[in-house]
Amino acid sequence: MDTAWMARLRTRWYGYAMSAALVAVFLGAALAALAASTVDPAFEPVVRRLVADGFSESRLRRLYSRAEMAFSQNAMADKLTSLYMRKYGLRIVADTQNRLSALGWYPGPVDGRLDRMTKWAIKSYQTAVGLPPNPAASESLLEELARNPVRAPENIAYPDFSAREVHDIVLTPQRLGEAREFYARNREALSRVRQRYGVPEEYLVALLAVETRVGLYLGDRVAVVNLSSLVAAEDLKRIESAFAYEKPSPDRRAWLEKKALQKGEWAYGELKALLRYADAQNMDPLSIPGSIYGAIGICQFMPSNALKYAVDGDGDGKADLFDVADALMSLGNILRAMGWKTGMSDEAMRKVFYAYNHSRVYVNTIMDAAARLREDAASGRLTP
Known part of the structure; x- marks a missing residue:
């Protein structure tokens, strides 16, 4: 047998085997990279829509391919x-x-x-x-x-709910204590806001106490994920399980579809604003916590309001809503834009706070907390 021929055959076979192995390695790496960069199917239409509106496709795909970007109903x-x-x-x-x-x-x-x-x-x-x-x-x-059908006592006393409803948890000693400490620590920043926009310190602190426990709780969700999920859920089929018990009639389902579309359109505008705000502040969108509906920062601005009303409160050239000085000054700015004036009546104040958040309970709580903080300030009970 021609040993030289056999050697050449073995060499050629080895070369083919090595080539095939290399191809397999590169193909596997490519497939792994593709899998790692896959956008959640629910978000693919959102990405395409953002691209059509001028956002960078490469940046969007890097963002939406990250593990945290998972649809939630x-x-x-x-x-x-x-x-x-x-x-x-x-x-x-x-x-x-x-x-x-x-x-x-x-x-x-x-x-x-x-x-x-x-x-x-x-x-x-x-x-x-x-x-x-x-x-x-x-x-x-x-x-x-x-x-476990346990019956109520025969002499049960039902409560009277005729008084104005408030968020009781905000008015607990612990939460009010947090507000008093925040007030005492940030007197200078609060005073600057009052001087510039006319909003007294106690109302600023009361609002933050309701919104974020004066910055101690900024939300356990990621704003960009929730807003993207709201946009994706314009398609009611994505959240049908939420109404499995209700079994809505055809006319009620049509109403739900209409509302889902309206809320999705609203969320799309807020999503665009959030991406622009993150870019302006040089922030990773996935690093921005928010509420279930995408409100961000210590004062819980919706992103569109962040673009309009966030201002620099400490002179560092940024309008960072997660910075106390910036958040307080931005809060004064938006409240004045919503109608705040020096010396206004309680009813007028209520209208401004209602414009900030359309909830009577919310407004009642702010007014109650502010009154208590005002008493504490007058009596010297505010200590850092």
């Missing part, structure tokens, strides 16, 4: 559930009210709306059966009511 489901309950009432709430009423815990109407009395009844029942109080209607609560 929570924001849209939460918003639509709230709107649906307000308009039609929720079946799961009505079923809960029915069972609580039969056991003597709930004296109100079975209307499917999670009002103060319904929340009180749920918490009272849960406390009676040894569960942690959580005033929400759920299938697990219905199962507990069926499994």
Whole structure:
């Protein structure tokens, strides 16, 4: 046998094998890179839409390919559930009210709306059966009511909810203590805002106490993920599971589809604003925490308001809403834009705060907290 020929054959075969191995290695690396850079399918239309509006595709794809960028139905489901309950009432709430009423815990109407009395009844029942109080209607609560039908005491005293509702948790000693300490630590920055925009210190601090515990809690979500998810959830099919118990009729489903589209369009504008704000502040969008609907910073501005009203409060050339001085000055700026004037009446103040957040409970809480902080300042109880 020609050994030279065999050697050449072996060499050629080895070369082919090495080439194939290298191809496999490179192909595997390419496939791994492709898998790592895959955009969540729910976000692919969002990316294409942003590109069409002038955003850099390469930068967007790097952002949306990161592991944190995963679609969540929570924001849209939460918003639509709230709107649906307000308009039609929720079946799961009505079923809960029915069972609580039969056991003597709930004296109100079975209307499917999670009002103060319904929340009180749920918490009272849960406390009676040894569960942690959580005033929400759920299938697990219905199962507990069926499994453990503990009746209310014969002499149960139902509370009077005629007084203005407030967020009680904000007015606890701990939360008010946090607000007093913030006030004392930031007197100089607060004074600058009052001098420039006319907003007294106690109202600024009270608002921040409601929004973020004066900066101690900035949200446990990522703003860009939630806003992107809201945009993606314009397609109601992405959140259908949230309404599985309700089984909405065709006309109500059509209403939900319309609302999902409206909220998605709103969220798209806020998403664009967030990306521009992050770029202007040289921030990684995924480093920006926010509320379930994308509000950001110590004062919880929506991104579109961040672009309009965020101002530099400490002279460093930035308008960073996560910096106390900048956040306070920006808050004064937006409140003045919403109508704040020196010497205005309580009712006029309420209108300004309602413009900031469309919630009567929110406004009541700010006014109550501000009154307490004003008393503390007057009596010298503010200590850092």
